[in-house]
Amino acid sequence: MTTSIPVPSGASSAPKVNNLGLAKKDYDGVASTLCNGCGHDAITAALIQALWEDGMNPYKVAKMSGIGCSSKTTAYFLSKAWGFNAVHGRMPSVATGALLANRTLIGVGVSGDGDTASIGIGQFVHAVRRNVPLTYVVENNGVYGLTKGQFSATSEKGAKSKYGDVNPSEGIDLCSLALELGATFVARSFSADKKQLVPLLKAALKHRGIAIVDVISPCVTFNNHPDSTKSYDWGREHEKQIHEIGYVNPWDPQDVDYPAGERIEVAMPDGGRILVRKIDRDYDPRDRRAADRLLADAREKGEFLTGLFYVSADTPNLLDMLSLPETPLAYLQQADLRPGREALDEVMESFR
Amino acid sequence: MTPPSAVETASPGAQTAMVVNDFTILVATVNGTGSQTSNNTLIRTIMGMGVPVAGRNIFPSNIYGLPTWYAIRVCQDGWSGRQRKANVLIAMNLATAHDDVAKAAAGAAVIYDQPMGLDTLRKDLVYYPVPFAKLVKEACPDKPALWKLVTNMVYVGVAAQLLGLDMTSVEAALAKAFGSKPKALSVNQAAVRVGAKWAAENLKKRDPYRVEPRNLTSGKILIDGNSASALGALMAGCTVLTWYPITPSSSLAESLQDYFTKYRRTASGEQRYAVVQAEDELAAVGMAIGAGWAGARSMTTTSGPGISLMSEFIGLAYYAEIPVVIIDVQRVGPSTGLPTRTMQGDLLFTAYNSHGDTKHPLLFPTSAQEAYEMTMVAFDIAERFQTPTFLMLDLELGMNNWLCDPFPYPVGDIDRGKVLTKADIERLGANGWGRYKDVDGDGIPYRTLPGTEIDGAAYFTRGTGHDEQARYTEDSAAYKRNLDRLLKKWETLRNAVPGPVLSPAKSPTRVGLVALGTTHWPIEEARATLRGKGVEFDYMRLRAFPFADAVRDFFASHDRVYVIEENRDGQMAAMLRIEIPETSDKIKSVLHYDGLPLDAETVVEEILAHETR
Numbered sequence: 001m002t003t004s005i006p007v008p009s010g011a012s013s014a015p016k017v018n019n020l021g022l023a024k025k026d027y028d029g030v031a032s033t034l035c036n037g038c039g040h041d042a043i044t045a046a047l048i049q050a051l052w053e054d055g056m057n058p059y060k061v062a063k064m065s066g067i068g069c070s071s072k073t074t075a076y077f078l079s080k081a082w083g084f085n086a087v088h089g090r091m092p093s094v095a096t097g098a099l100l101a102n103r104t105l106i107g108v109g110v111s112g113d114g115d116t117a118s119i120g121i122g123q124f125v126h127a128v129r130r131n132v133p134l135t136y137v138v139e140n141n142g143v144y145g146l147t148k149g150q151f152s153a154t155s156e157k158g159a160k161s162k163y164g165d166v167n168p169s170e171g172i173d174l175c176s177l178a179l180e181l182g183a184t185f186v187a188r189s190f191s192a193d194k195k196q197l198v199p200l201l202k203a204a205l206k207h208r209g210i211a212i213v214d215v216i217s218p219c220v221t222f223n224n225h226p227d228s229t230k231s232y233d234w235g236r237e238h239e240k241q242i243h244e245i246g247y248v249n250p251w252d253p254q255d256v257d258y259p260a261g262e263r264i265e266v267a268m269p270d271g272g273r274i275l276v277r278k279i280d281r282d283y284d285p286r287d288r289r290a291a292d293r294l295l296a297d298a299r300e301k302g303e304f305l306t307g308l309f310y311v312s313a314d315t316p317n318l319l320d321m322l323s324l325p326e327t328p329l330a331y332l333q334q335a336d337l338r339p340g341r342e343a344l345d346e347v348m349e350s351f352r
Numbered sequence: 353m354t355p356p357s358a359v360e361t362a363s364p365g366a367q368t369a370m371v372v373n374d375f376t377i378l379v380a381t382v383n384g385t386g387s388q389t390s391n392n393t394l395i396r397t398i399m400g401m402g403v404p405v406a407g408r409n410i411f412p413s414n415i416y417g418l419p420t421w422y423a424i425r426v427c428q429d430g431w432s433g434r435q436r437k438a439n440v441l442i443a444m445n446l447a448t449a450h451d452d453v454a455k456a457a458a459g460a461a462v463i464y465d466q467p468m469g470l471d472t473l474r475k476d477l478v479y480y481p482v483p484f485a486k487l488v489k490e491a492c493p494d495k496p497a498l499w500k501l502v503t504n505m506v507y508v509g510v511a512a513q514l515l516g517l518d519m520t521s522v523e524a525a526l527a528k529a530f531g532s533k534p535k536a537l538s539v540n541q542a543a544v545r546v547g548a549k550w551a552a553e554n555l556k557k558r559d560p561y562r563v564e565p566r567n568l569t570s571g572k573i574l575i576d577g578n579s580a581s582a583l584g585a586l587m588a589g590c591t592v593l594t595w596y597p598i599t600p601s602s603s604l605a606e607s608l609q610d611y612f613t614k615y616r617r618t619a620s621g622e623q624r625y626a627v628v629q630a631e632d633e634l635a636a637v638g639m640a641i642g643a644g645w646a647g648a649r650s651m652t653t654t655s656g657p658g659i660s661l662m663s664e665f666i667g668l669a670y671y672a673e674i675p676v677v678i679i680d681v682q683r684v685g686p687s688t689g690l691p692t693r694t695m696q697g698d699l700l701f702t703a704y705n706s707h708g709d710t711k712h713p714l715l716f717p718t719s720a721q722e723a724y725e726m727t728m729v730a731f732d733i734a735e736r737f738q739t740p741t742f743l744m745l746d747l748e749l750g751m752n753n754w755l756c757d758p759f760p761y762p763v764g765d766i767d768r769g770k771v772l773t774k775a776d777i778e779r780l781g782a783n784g785w786g787r788y789k790d791v792d793g794d795g796i797p798y799r800t801l802p803g804t805e806i807d808g809a810a811y812f813t814r815g816t817g818h819d820e821q822a823r824y825t826e827d828s829a830a831y832k833r834n835l836d837r838l839l840k841k842w843e844t845l846r847n848a849v850p851g852p853v854l855s856p857a858k859s860p861t862r863v864g865l866v867a868l869g870t871t872h873w874p875i876e877e878a879r880a881t882l883r884g885k886g887v888e889f890d891y892m893r894l895r896a897f898p899f900a901d902a903v904r905d906f907f908a909s910h911d912r913v914y915v916i917e918e919n920r921d922g923q924m925a926a927m928l929r930i931e932i933p934e935t936s937d938k939i940k941s942v943l944h945y946d947g948l949p950l951d952a953e954t955v956v957e958e959i960l961a962h963e964t965r
Contacts, residue, residue, distance in 0.1 A: 059805040062646070075812055075824070082802035084645060085814040086638070087664050093594075093635040097642025097650065100592050100626040102803055105646065123638070126631040323623040329591040330647030330801060332624055334766050337589035337649075339615040341761050347583060347611070348758040351573035 019055040019251045027052045029077040034069055039191035039217030039232075040139045044076045046194055047108070047137070050201035051078060054249060062105040064095040066120060069146055069219075070112030070139035089120025092127035095134050096318070102328035103319050106205070107134035114144050117153040117172045124174070128181040131209040133317040135201070138174055138212070139191070141219035142230035149222035156302075160227035175309055176295045178212040179288065184317075185211035186291065186310040190235045191218065196306060202247035203266075203274045203308065209317040216304070235304065242283050242294065242307035246275040268313050276308065285311050371439070371560045373403050373428035377511070378438030380445045380452045381504065384416030387444070390504035391422040393525045393544075394511060395753065398426055399574055400521035402566040406432035407574075407753035408949070413599065413691040419448045428566055432754065433874035434949045440515070440561050442507050443470060444484075453477065461559035463510055478559040480551075482510050487550055491543040502543045509547020514555065516562045519548065573758050577749035580720040580759070581679060582607035584727025585651060586615060587762050590677070592650035594628045594639035599691045600747040601653040601681035605629075608653075633658035637665045637678065641740075644669070644676040645813060647771070647801035649731050651677035656685045656698045659705065666740050667706025668815040670838075673788070673797065675734035675741075675769070679727070682746040684947045693947030694747035696869055699923040702742050703897050709835060711842060713849055714742045714897040716868040720754045726895075728762060729850060735769035737796060737845055746918075748870040748949045770798045774806045782808020787822040788834060795841030842898060849896035852903050855879075857888035863963070864910035868894040868924060871916055871950045878955035887963070889914075894924070899931055907935045914959060916942040918950055 017023055027048045032041050051061065058080035065071035067088035074083045086094040095107050116124045116138050127134065142155040149162055156171040178186045185207045189197040197215065204211035216235055218224050224231040250271035264284055266274040276285060284290060291310040298305045325332070377394065381387035388409075395407045406425045412418035425435060437457035443449040443464040453462060453473045463480045464470045471479040487506045488499045495502075512522050522544055530537035578601070585593070585608050593612075595605040605627075612625040626643075630636035636652045643650035654662065659680055669676050682698045684690035689697075704711055713733055717723040727743055734741040772785060777800065785808075788797050800809040811822040819830040855876075867875050872893055879891060892906045907913060907928075913935070915925040922941035929936045942958045944950045 057805070059810070060803050062802050064642075080807060080810055082800075082810045083812040083814075084642070085812070085816065086641075087668050087815060090634060090638045090665065093630065093638025094642035094645070096628065096635075097592065097594060097639035097644070098646040098802065099642075100594075100628065100639065101643040101646035101648030101650065102801070105803055122631055123635055126635060130628075318628075322626050323621055324626065325618075325622045325624055328647075328803070329624070329626060329643075332589070332591060334589055336624060337591065337616070338587055338762070338766075343615050344583075344587070344759065344761050348573055351575040351579070351758075352571075 018052050019249070020057065022052065022058070024048065024052045026058060026080065027078050029079050030075050032073070032076045034072065035221050037220040038069070039141060039215075039219070040070055040073050041076070042191040042194065043137065043139055043197065043215055043217055044073045046197040046201055048077045049198045050205060053198070054202050054205050055251075056106055056205060060104055060106050062095065062098050062107050064091050064098065064107060064109040064134070066091040066111050066115040068112040068115045068144070070110055071115060073139070074110050089115050089118070090123055091115065091120065092123040092132065092134070092136070096127060096130070096132050099133060099319060100322070101330040103324050104328055107132070108205070109134050109136045111136065111138050113138060113140040113142060113152040113154040117174060121153070121172070125177070125181055128178050128183045128210050128212065130318045131182070131184055131315060133208055133210070133319060135204045135207070135211045136213065137201070138214045139217040140174070140214055140230070141217050141223050142228070143219050143223040145219050145222055156229055159229055162222055162225050173295065173299060174212065174214045176299065179291055179295065179310055183212050183310065184209035184312045184315045187212070187308045188214045188216070188306045190216050190239050190306055192232060192235060193239060193306065196241060196245060199245050199247040200308060203245070203268070203311070206247070206268045206270055206272050207311070207313065208269050209312075209315055238304040240303055240305050241279060242281065242305050242309075243279055244277040245308055248273045248275060266311055266313055274308065274311065285309060288312075369560060370562050372562050372564050373426055373566065375426055375439035375561045376435040376437070377424040377426065377440040377442065378452070378456075379422045379424075379442040379507070380448050381420055381422075382445050382447070383412055383414055383418050383420035385504060386501040387420070387422065387504045389529050390508050391424070393505070393508050393522065393529055395424050395574070396525035396528060397512065397517050397521045398424070398563055399569050399572075399755065400524055401518050401563060402569050403428055403563055404430045404432070404568050404755050405574070406755060408434060409751060410948070411692050419445050426563060428568060430568070431873070431877045431952070433877050434951045436951050436953055440511070440559070442511060443468065444504070444507065459559070461514065461561055463507060463514065480510070480514065480555050482507070482550070487546050488543065491546040492539050495539070498539060502539060505540045505543035506547040509544040509549075510551045510555075512544065513548040513551035514557060514559070516564065518565060569755060571758065572755050574753050574755050575720045576603070576751055576753055577717070577720050577723040577745055578604035578681065578751060579607045580723040581727045581743065581745060581750070582611055583759065584724040585731075586611040588649060588728040588731040589766050590649045590651050590731060591624065592626050592640065592643035592648045593652070594630050594636045594643070594650070595653045596630050596633045596636045596658060598633075598655045598658050600683055600751045601655050601658075601679065604653045604679060604681060604750065633661040634665065637662040637676070640676045640678075641665055641669050641674050644734070645674045645802070649677075649735070651679060651731075653679045653681065655681050655683045656701070657688065659698055659702055663706045666712070667708060667710050669740040670706065670710045670712065671708070671815055672813050673738040673799070674813070675738050677727075677730045677734050677741050677743065679743045679745060681750040682744065690947045692747070694870075694918065694949055695945060695947065696746060696871070696918040696923070697945075698744070699917070699919070700926055702744065703927055711898070712740055712742055713737070713845055714744050715850065716744050716895055717749065718869055718872040718893065720749070720756050721759055723749060724759045726850070728766070732767040733845070733849065736767050736848070737841060738769060738799060739841075744869065746870060770796060772798050772800050772809070774804050774809065777804065777806045777809045786820040787811040788818060788837070789820040790837050790840065794844040795837050795839070796844060846898040847900050849898065849900065851900040852895060852906065853893040854902070854906065855891040855893070857890050860909070861888060861890050862911040863889050864906060864913040865889045865891040865916060866894060866906070866913055866924075867891075867916040871918060871944075874950045874952040875916060875955055877952035878959070881952060881956050882959065887960070889959075897927065899928070903928075904932050907932060907938055911938065912940060913938050914940050914942050914962070916944075916950070916955065918944050920945045
């Protein structure tokens with residue numbers, strides 16, 4: 001994580017307001033009550049930055065979460081938006097329902113490794129399968145924070161807890177799993193790598209299907225010890241970016257030139273573009289098989305790779321497949337919904 | 353209704369007194385052999401002759417090869433409850449034939465497959481052996497693959513001949529079943545004709561059971577409760593259905609999906625509904641709750657095991673105050689229980705479902721029409737009171753066919769409850785409202801819908817402790833205030849749900865009967881029988897929980913009240929004792945819990961046993 005891609009996403013000369021005329025503080029939430037230095041707070045800050053730079057309509061964002069430290073964070077950004085802190089591991093279903101009711105909502109789900117990889121893995125799996133239009137951020141620290149330090153299902157086999165216990169079970173790699181399930185956007189990042197995390201989140205927010213963003217996010221209280229593989233030190237030493245990434249919105253000034261052949265552009269449906277620049281390997285995030293190989297190799301070697309593993313920008317999402325009307329279902333009126341007398345007569349006749 | 357007049361005078365020339373239009377036909381077959389179409393043909397034929405009928409499936413939790421029964425109650429007086437014993441047995445399944453014969457009513461007619469040789473089992477029955485194997489070959493000589501299916505249509509022909517069914521009515525029923533498939537229609541017509549012709553030529557009528565045309569079903573429909581409820585959901589403006597398949601509720605979701613496809617799809621292909629078959633019941637109710645939160649009329653359908661899985665979410669919806677309709681088509685528990693049998697077994701569990709202090713409105717439809725109407729009521733209650741609302745069907749109502757008048761078109765408008773719009777927030781100011789504030793003194797707060805584009809409209813929904821402004825709090829006073837307001841909301845609800853239906857005796861009695869749901873039908877029949885014996889009781893049919901004031905009044909004006917229900921533990925009696933403690937000493941439970949629907953005879957016996965003790 002040395003070079004950064006020079007995209008004009010507010011990094012160089014930050015505008016005071018975004019394309020909607022809103023200041024960044026308009027995307028703020030209430031003060032965090034997490035531990036000082038918690039990785040999750042850095043993710044919240046990155047989310048605020050990304051939502052603001054992407055010009056997301058604050059009123060349309062539905063902040064969905066489950067239970068746990070990570071799930072509390074939806075209160076810490078965007079107070080103008082509705083938040084829903086549901087039950088443990090069930091954020092995806094509640095988010096799915098909300099989006100069915102109102103297709104104009106922008107689904108932003110925040111979950112943790114316990115919430116997603118343990119109790120909620122079923123809902124994670126099926127939300128991915130259905131390609132629910134949801135930015136799904138997993139704040140992954142390998143432990144249960146609120147219940148004080150038990151291993152979670154993303155902890156590697158052999159990982160040592162703060163108290164010296166050894167994790168006896170295999171860890172779940174959510175990105176590999178998501179790919180296997182047909183996810184249309186799969187990325188991993190590190191909460192301390194804001195330069196990568198912000199553009200990844202911006203791209204995820206503009207993705208029209210499910211966007212899985214697995215963010216390694218150290219727990220300063222229970223999983224930041226020297227033996228941990230989810231600590232700040234470990235992450236800083238081991239993070240290997242597979243590419244540099246940027247996100248350019250249609251209204252952003254034209255980006256700088258990259259030498260041809262070093263850059264891959266992925267066009268997003270709203271006219272935005274994901275820019276990917278090669279670091280030390282040729283990797284095309286539109287190639288699912290390449291993503292499979294990359295993650296399988298990384299797992300074998302115990303590598304901590306970050307970046308955009310896979311994106312398919314034009315796969316229809318759940319709502320596309322339901323042929324929903326322009327007006328959200330929630331706003332349809334009795335006259336739109338209750339069939340006339342002749343319809344009832346017809347049904348009655350079928351039972352004669 | 354008048355008491356049934358079982359035996360009519362003998363028709364001219366008959367040897368014995370005929371029993372006309374008042375008996376039960378039981379068809380015993382192997383499941384998966386297509387007998388359902390044959391049984392539907394029988395029931396529709398009788399209905400077509402103007403004689404009231406009720407059809408009951410007693411089926412296994414299995415796809416092929418296990419015993420299944422279909423009971424058709426023919427009753428010109430309109431009683432539709434189950435009868436314990438069959439008067440006409442059509443025995444097509446060797447595996448159960450001996451037992452079926454043993455259980456038949458004295459004097460029953462037994463139509464059976466000849467090789468079974470049942471005629472030596474009992475001396476008090478009238479036997480009609482039929483060579484089905486030979487007849488089916490005659491009916492469709494060149495299609496051996498169809499023989500198994502078509503055999504069932506041969507028994508329709510035999511029964512038609514013996515019972516005096518009108519062949520025009522049979523043809524009409526067949527046309528309804530196979531109208532769009534001319535080939536299937538002609539094969540089945542042939543089978544019926546072969547059966548009828550053979551019976552006419554070879555069987556001498558020796559039993560008393562006979563159907564004679566009446567004019568009692570004109571304009572009526574024959575509908576299952578699940579379809580009726582689905583139709584109610586369509587009319588109520590339900591837009592989101594998220595569900596997980598489970599017997600006996602699946603057909604409700606599937607019917608609703610059919611109605612949606614037919615009546616909510618515009619010419620341009622736009623679909624004014626969303627249906628998602630979820631991965632499990634947790635996700636099904638989670639989606640419905642998410643949709644209710646975002647402002648759609650949403651529902652899920654399930655049965656007891658599904659409610660068990662949904663419990664955590666139900667508590668969330670109660671506490672965070674989110675509208676959602678949950679339809680529980682009850683089956684027999686505990687655990688997987690008897691998945692294809694009926695029970696009122698989820699009453700207590702749904703009423704107080706989820707951890708902490710929770711209670712939920714339950715509606716108890718007794719008929720297909722009430723299933724239709726109460727589904728609409730459920731949506732209004734859910735949105736008006738912002739709370740999970742249960743429609744308590746059971747397998748008996750949901751999956752069986754009920755004869756009733758066509759449903760009326762809904763009167764009045766749907767009630768979307770207290771929702772503040774952008775204009776409301778503009779008027780009130782960003783700090784002028786609180787999500788959990790009791791502004792109107794009825795305990796019901798106001799809500800906004802996600803996406804309302806104005807500052808101050810948004811709030812944070814959580815299952816953790818919250819104050820009037822929906823902020824997180826662990827403050828004892830704020831917690832208690834909120835819980836007390838929820839109780840106030842419950843009190844408002846008490847007299848907003850459908851009240852009980854009172855059916856007094858000719859003169860007031862000190863002894864009363866209380867029931868709910870489908871047991872109403874055998875109870876009314878039992879009351880008629882008891883009236884014939886000079887015993888009369890006031891009767892109150894509960895239609896909802898919480899209990900309206902009229903329920904308390906009924907107990908106050910009676911010394912002894914029989915609470916009749918289909919479960920072992922007296923769940924409704926327990927709810928009455930919890931909610932109206934002074935009922936405790938007055939309640940006597942009459943409990944029926946063998947998985948079969950309650951029958952009138954049982955009610956009569958139980959009540960008389962207690963009252964004449």
